[in-house]
Amino acid sequence: MRLVPGQSSNDLFLECRSDAFHLEVRDTYAVPSESAEFRRFLDGEPETVDYAIRPWVQLMREVAARGVTVRRVRVVTVPHSDYQRWLLSITGSNVAAGEDIRYVQRNAAGAITPDDWWLFDDVRVAFNLVDQDGRPAGMAVTDDPGIAKYCRDVRDRLWQFATPYVDYIAGVHTRQ
Known part of the structure; x- marks a missing residue:
């Protein structure tokens, strides 16, 4: 395995030719660039960021425009963590940019790794690394x-029954 620092991980997407798949298994993330907006969400304050122009969404828009399929399955615990509730409120920008994001409840996921990972072009795997505080630490x-x-x-098994965003x-709004 080779370590890729966080700032270099975009290269994996730029090198990808046909398909990028992400498995997310954590109920919460400690992403420093998200902390202020997440706190605003928790406090019931209005958003101050246009999520459609975030760097990640712009990268996904660029990758999808090249014809790369970008898919993601989020394995979530229900009831949702505060972080997952926040993600649900902003994920529409990712979907609009070309990501196909789907959900599987943790109790239905079966055996999966405890790590998030990306599968690029069916041959390269990049495990998301986090430090002891849960902050991103490269791949x-x-x-x-x-x-x-x-x-x-794992991707093929989960994708079969994952629910589109x-x-x-x-369904989340119907249950509330």
Whole structure:
């Protein structure tokens, strides 16, 4: 495995040719650039950021425009953590940029790794690294065929029954 610092991880998306898939398994993240807006959400204050112009959304728009399929499954605990509730409120920008984001409840996910990872073009896996406080700390990247196969199998299994964001969010609002 090779370590890729956080600022270099965009290169993995720029090198991707056909498909990028992300498995998210954490109920909360400690992303420094999100802390102020997350706090505003918790305090019931209005958003001050246009999520459609965040660097991540712009990168996803660029990647999707090149014809790369970007998919994501979020494995979530219900009831949702505060962080997941906040993500649900802003994910529409990601979807509008070209990401296909779907949800699976944790109790239905079966055996999965405790780590988030990206699978690029079915052959390269990048594990999201976090420090002891849960802050992003880069990625550990491998082209190991066995690890890639495992990730493809998990992706294919979860994708079959994952609920698309639009349907999931409609169900969340219906239950409230």
